[in-house]
Amino acid sequence: MSSDRSGTDVSDEQLLTLFAGYGVDHDTAAHLRGRLTRQLLVNQCASCGHWHHPPRPVCPECWSFEVTARPVAGTGTIHLAVFLHQGPPAPGVDYSTPYPLVTVELDEQPGLRFSATVVGSANEDIAIGRRVRLDWIERDDVPVPVFRLEDAA
């Protein structure tokens, strides 16, 4: 059912319910709507082209308010890597195998980073410097962005 849900058809009230706890507001809504159609949207400035994340209402480089949530390629390099032996409860997350959480430097711009888990690889293979690409899983009927190692089997 959730795969039929178009991000644009979801009302503001529904968005708030689907992303309870994410801090849904006028600045973050476009990014979160993008997730519903499995698109990773990051704010880019229409005036100077600078990307920034998390979403803010104004470009930090040129102060233009013409910022738009736009798709990124989803490729990048692991910059930070932690493995959670405990953490907030979430469906399908079992900390008995430490849960990998990485911050990825996206290819669009130096210093532009997005944090998510890694699926499809053993923890010992997940390390700073590894190349990754974006994928999606479902959690609570909502798509969640994840990364896969680029050269994973």
Added chain:
Amino acid sequence: MITSRNPLRDRVAIAGAATTGFVAANTARSQASLAAEACIKVLRECGLGAEDVDGICGSAPSAPHVQAMLGIPEVTWFANPAIPFVNHLAAAVSAVASGLCETVLAYHAAYRLPWNTGSAWKDPFRRDSGVGPKPLNRQPDSVAGSVGYTAWASRYLHEFGTPREHFGYVAVNDRTNAAANPAAALRTPLTMEDYLGARMVRWPLCLYDMDIAVDGADAFIITTAERARDLPNPPVLVDAVALGMTDKNDEDQAPGLEAHGQQVTVRALKAKSDFWIEDCDVYFPYDGFTIITLNWIENAGWCGRGEAGDFLKQHWDAASNRVLIDGRIPINPHGGSLSEGGTQGSGHLREAVHQLQGLAGERQVADAQRAIVTAGGFFFNAQGVTLHRG
């Protein structure tokens, strides 16, 4: 930008500091009760009554709550800053220096909160409590808050190839120091073997890399230097204060370990202060996570980047099983956040005051004249103060 302007220097004093002491267990008390005990204690030690206070500063309970609770008749200034505690000190010092008020009662109640210990969740009367904004994003894919420090600890190990023992020196030093502090929550000795064998919480940081959730409170009297000289204990003069921050202050967007709030704090303090580490008698780097302490030691200039662990090893005093820089300067002699208790910096400031007043008991550094407190972490909470005996 950073300027050397510092008109507040030596005009404001910390006239007293007091604590309830800390326990790593749920007390059957409210946060307000703990704050009240510390506030009353510091007022009595300074020979002051409720009518002598005209400013109040603390996070939780709020300043209005504390004023009503203690029957402080009138104030002309109050504030409820976010943690860590140098935020409170900065606000209070500014208020006194500018004349918005003359004598501030500043307090911080550390409280075991339901989201940092499972046992605290079992006390229903704690569920609405806090010492700051509640974590917004309780899902496992967020690097906000505590996870962010762990993430940058992974980067530290990656960049410098340091062994985990380097984090362990911070933990063992704190625990040894806490043994001499009756106010500390954890006073049983900790060995490096204990550290390396401890349960991993978020790799690469383990149980002993994280501050300990406690119940307890500290309170301070901050007033003019003139007024403080008429009070019973030696005044501690505020030399310089800085709250350093950069624009890339989201945990995962910080450019690197070489460019966050700590570097700004240090540069600002050095620009404003009369002294720095070469003239300091006791040093208080924050230790909410051990990675923070290693970074402060490097950023303060005690050693180069990636060298803090080797520095601690080199200055380790085997006889006392703790760090004594150049054989004389202790680091967090009260036991810090890891062993006295997670006080969000109030414990560090309180011990600095007591050291400079000569009131630190068996922990007293002989003839301590100058102290540096560098509180908080990396992103939006790096801050520091330089203090000297009046």
